[in-house]
């Protein structure tokens with residue numbers, strides 16, 4: 001399914017039960033030539049209302065984080081694992097079957113954008129996009145090569161809003177993105193641990209290092 005077909009189908013999708021809790025589908029937004037692709041878990045109340053990913057307090061944090069690395073929303077593609085708001089207040093996490101039903105849309109988006117770096121926000125997005133079962137605490141901040149791009153797991157915006165220590169680490173993970181965006185695409189499956197050495201002491205990433 002190409003991007004246009006995916007978008008058209010998703011906007012009227014009833015493939016899983018989340019079609020009953022949404023008021024509108026939040027497909028995602030951003031230029032299709034973005035080098036950075038950011039994936040959250042699911043739309044919440046504000047996203048469902050606006051029809052755009054990362055709104056409300058999370059959206060303000062998102063904008064500040066992007067500003068801090070010299071990127072605005074207009075330069076990244078942002079979306080979520082599932083495109084419809086789960087029920088509940090706060091909304092519950094999407095179920096594995098719901099993520100699975102929505103997966104084809106996400107895959108079409110990644111394939112169309114073909115980003116160099118995919119930032120996975122939160123435990124669920126990190127697990128699904130890396131294919132790893134490790135807890136987020138173990139893989140957070142690493143740049144994991146997969147299919148010619150780097151997957152970078154980090155904390156969710158919502159968690160970072162309430163836990164200052166997580167917010168500090170999220171800021172730190174964002175600060176390393178420009179370096180990865182400048183690097184060559186990975187050609188092996190070796191994990192690059194960008195947290196191993198403090199930024200100032202780290203050798204610049206060299207093409208062919210991995």
Ligand code: SF4
Nearest residue numbers: 013016083084101102
């Ligand atoms: S979450 Fe995805 S699969 Fe489920 S109804 Fe919405 S668009 Fe369809």
